Every structure is written in C-alpha cells, then in structure tokens.
Amino acid sequence: MKKIYTLLVALLVVGQSFGQIKEKQVNISLGVQPCLSSSIDDIKSKTVVKLWKKFFKPYGKVKRNRKAKEYYSTGVKVNRIKTGDPVDVYMKIVEAADGVNLDLCIDLGTAFVSKDMQDEYAGAENLMKEFLVYVDKYKLEEKLEEEEDKLKDLESDLKSKRKKNKKLHSSIEKYKQKIIEAEQDIEKNLQEQEDLKKTIELQNEKVKQVQKDIDNLKK
Numbered sequence: 001m002k003k004i005y006t007l008l009v010a011l012l013v014v015g016q017s018f019g020q021i022k023e024k025q026v027n028i029s030l031g032v033q034p035c036l037s038s039s040i041d042d043i044k045s046k047t048v049v050k051l052w053k054k055f056f057k058p059y060g061k062v063k064r065n066r067k068a069k070e071y072y073s074t075g076v077k078v079n080r081i082k083t084g085d086p087v088d089v090y091m092k093i094v095e096a097a098d099g100v101n102l103d104l105c106i107d108l109g110t111a112f113v114s115k116d117m118q119d120e121y122a123g124a125e126n127l128m129k130e131f132l133v134y135v136d137k138y139k140l141e142e143k144l145e146e147e148e149d150k151l152k153d154l155e156s157d158l159k160s161k162r163k164k165n166k167k168l169h170s171s172i173e174k175y176k177q178k179i180i181e182a183e184q185d186i187e188k189n190l191q192e193q194e195d196l197k198k199t200i201e202l203q204n205e206k207v208k209q210v211q212k213d214i215d216n217l218k219k
Contacts, residue, residue, distance in 0.1 A: 021128050023115050026103040028090050029068035034114035035092075035105040036121075036128050040135055045095035048102070048135060052091055055134050059089075069094070081106055081113065081123035104128050 019039040026035040040048065052071060053062045060076035071093065075086040088107040093100060106113040106124050113120045 021125055021132075023121075024103065026092060026105065028070055028092065028103075028105055029065055029072075030090075030107070033090075033105050033107075033112040035090075035103040035112075036124055037101070037103050038128060038132060039096065039099055039101045040132065041099040043099055043135065043139060045093050045100050047138075048093050048100045051135055051138055052093065052131065055131050056089070062091075078106075078123070078127065080126055081120050082108055085109070102128070102132075 019041075021036050021038045023034055024037040025032050026037065028035070049071065056062050056073060059078055060073045062071050062073050064071055069092065071091045073089045076089060077084070077086050078089065081087060085108075087109070090103075090105040090107070092103040092105075094103075095101075104124065104127070106120070108117075108120065111117075113124045115121050
C-alpha cells in the first residue's frame with residue numbers, strides 16, 4: 001500500500017515525461033502513412049520495445065520487421081479504434097538523443113487512421129496515451145525501486161554505525177574499569193614502595209650495626 005501511495009505521489013510531482021501526441025506522415029513498410037507520433041524522455045528503445053510487447057499482448061502478438069525497423073500486429077481487434085473489425089497496427093520505436101520517438105500507425109484495411117477520422121483517431125490517440133502512461137509508470141516504479149534500494153543502504157549504514165557506537169561505548173566502559181584498576185594498582189604500588197623504604201632503612205641499620213661490630217673487633 002505504501003509503495004502504491006508513493007508511486008501516486010511521484011506521478012503527481014514528476015508529471016508526464018512524454019511529449020504531446022501529434023499526427024505526422026511517417027515512412028513505414030507500407031509507404032508514407034499518417035501516424036500518431038510522440039516521444040518519451042530518459043529511456044532506451046530496447047526497454048520501450050519490451051514494454052510495447054507486454055502492453056499490446058491482450059490485443060495480439062507483436063512481430064518485428066527488422067528491415068523496416070518497425071513492430072507490427074496484423075488482424076487484431078482494438079475496439080476503441082474500430083469495433084468488431086480487425087486492424088493492423090504498426091509501431092516504430094526509434095532511439096533519439098534524449099529518449100525515444102514513437103510512431104503509431106493503424107491500418108483499417110481501407111485507409112490509415114488520420115485526424116480526418118474523428119472517432120478512429122480518438123481511439124488510436126487514447127491507445128497511445130495509455131501506452132505512454134504505461135511507460136511512465138514503469139519508469140517511476142523503477143525510480144521508486146532505485147530510491148528504496150538507496151534507502152535500504154542508508155538504513156543499513158545507520159544500523160552499522162549504531163552497532164559501532166555501541167561497541168565504542170562498551171570499549172569506553174572497559175577502559176574506565178581498567179583505569180580504575182590501574183589507579184588502584186598505583187596506590188598499592190606506592191604503598192609497597194613506602195613499605196620497602198622502611199624495610200630498607202631497617203636493613204641498612206642492621207648492616208651498619210654488623211659493620212660496627214666488625215670494626216670493634218679490630219681494635
């Protein structure tokens with residue numbers, strides 16, 4: 001639920017990253033025909049091809065015309081464009097400097113969809129818009145996943161630093177205890193030095209006394 005909410009917010013904030021749809025004459029495998037053209041920023045043509053195949057799958061299989069550099073689906077039913085009767089759909093996906101250019105051409109059998117066909121053109125335009133939103137949603141989901149991965153890395157880094165902080169505090173406590181023990185050892189050492197001084201003084205007196213006795217024997 002959180003992911004969906006974040007995605008919706010992103011859609012509102014970022015807005016559409018695709019261009020306007022306009023009619024344009026495009027050279028396809030069947031010659032120069034009217035097509036619905038648009039563009040998508042910041043994406044590779046390979047990705048758009050993959051998304052087009054997935055998006056169009058409910059209507060029919062997408063094939064590739066390598067020579068014409070286009071993708072086509074023949075005899076498919078797209079009721080929003082033409083109810084009941086099959087149509088042929090051609091999509092040119094060309095990589096540009098800042099993204100990808102799209103040209104969608106619809107062959108009704110008698111003619112290609114153009115602005116002169118108000119209802120058919122509106123249906124084709126809706127299909128193109130739906131695909132553009134589909135691509136934009138994919139891009140945002142990819143961006144969301146990327147940002148979530150970054151968040152996980154940051155949270156992991158924070159967890160690591162907290163663990164290190166705890167370890168450092170533990171080390172400080174150990175050092176404090178060692179300092180206390182060292183201070184106690186210092187006090188003990190000082191007392192032992194004082195005791196030794198007294199013992200040395202007593203021993204020195206004994207040495208002097210023995211030396212004195214020796215000296216007296218020589219007289």
